[in-house]
Amino acid sequence: MTRTTIGAMLASSPARGIAADLDLLGEAVEAAGACAAACSACADACLGEPTTAELVRCIRSDLVCAELCAATASLLARPGAHDADVLRPLLEACIAACIACAEECERHAGMHEHCRLCAEACRRCETACRDLIAALD
Amino acid sequence: MTRTTIGAMLASSPARGIAADLDLLGEAVEAAGACAAACSACADACLGEPTTAELVRCIRSDLVCAELCAATASLLARPGAHDADVLRPLLEACIAACIACAEECERHAGMHEHCRLCAEACRRCETACRDLIAALD
């Protein structure tokens, strides 16, 4: 497996964070960053659909998920600052936001390709955060 | 008590969030926003001190706390998007970050006024988040 840029950066850091496995950590940073962008794009796309009024829940869960995933990506990328008392509940909040957004987007996935792709990004981030929490135990 | 701008905005929103008490919610948004700014300023000030190398833990906890408080303020300000499954762990993460940053800053409060003021901002945010979690129960 080729290491991504963020994976290589984490490997070159003098700090070791909460995760023994740097590939898990790198994947979580990437998945959270990609999910933040996907959710921002999905919220904007939903606002442009003629059926906007029916997509209010989707837009709101997109915006919450985008905000949380961006914060999660930023904090995970700083292994020297990792603190399980902070990261564990943050990962739980991020997982809850990803699930809520994925479930809502999946309801519209047949109609809107942006919702289908956003749900995929949320599920990938949910999995990466779960794997990271499991590695904390 | 005069209502702040954010308090008045929350009162004029058609949405009701997780907190029955809008003053508690408004205070949490304000306290988290002020804490984010204080932590960013404290990190930058610590980087300018001649003893930077001794302030690394303080800088790191400042940066974590700034990031989490900014996300918390943003999500709390959206009552129509409140979801206890997301907000409860997020508030717990924010409280943990505020405690860690306050404890570290308090160690330097006698030497650096920016640390003393930052610790105060963290304690105010910690209290506001605790009050909000209590109102969820």
Place this chain on the structure above:
Amino acid sequence: MTRTTIGAMLASSPARGIAADLDLLGEAVEAAGACAAACSACADACLGEPTTAELVRCIRSDLVCAELCAATASLLARPGAHDADVLRPLLEACIAACIACAEECERHAGMHEHCRLCAEACRRCETACRDLIAALD
């Protein structure tokens, strides 16, 4: 005039930023932070109105303005990191976002109190950013 917390923090920092006048800088940090919260709250409130479909432009400009004001507040709070090549265009972007959001919100101010208050927060931030740019020259 009583100095705010952020004003006192900037005064206690060993770093001097781009602005000779710390009160101007403190006001810009406060105004940008308050505007970010107001815009997030307004976007959420607009999503809860029965006329959401007519408020799409307002929601979008709220979200852009919230994001930019949050970044601006964060960067202004770090005087040791000030760099006019970065801050000048950032302040210009923030001013443009505040004007766009204020103009859109003002169109709905008679109908929605949250839009009226949001427009006020945008105008305050616009003014604070303009004053800061003027102090750079």
Place this chain on the structure above:
Amino acid sequence: MTRTTIGAMLASSPARGIAADLDLLGEAVEAAGACAAACSACADACLGEPTTAELVRCIRSDLVCAELCAATASLLARPGAHDADVLRPLLEACIAACIACAEECERHAGMHEHCRLCAEACRRCETACRDLIAALD
């Protein structure tokens, strides 16, 4: 060329933003998101080096660049909200932050692999933002 997730999402949006070329826009969203993560990781790694005191400028430019790139990625991902009056100066601010961070990191690239990789991420983002500004003209 395989389209990335964000590229496919932008293609499925009913909105068309400022850039006629969706691949340019998708690359800018990806490059800015990757740069934000790289800069956060580099700042944290620099704080862990024994020579922290000599890396203060690097840490500060990392933090500024991380904040601006995150905001830029978020706003570019919302084509329905694109406004050249906001985006042009924001891209200019982002480019200035990327150049400042790249130049500082390049000074330490021989010593610290995280600085070398961070400079690469900054240069990629700088190029993507320049290409996008050129496409606006």
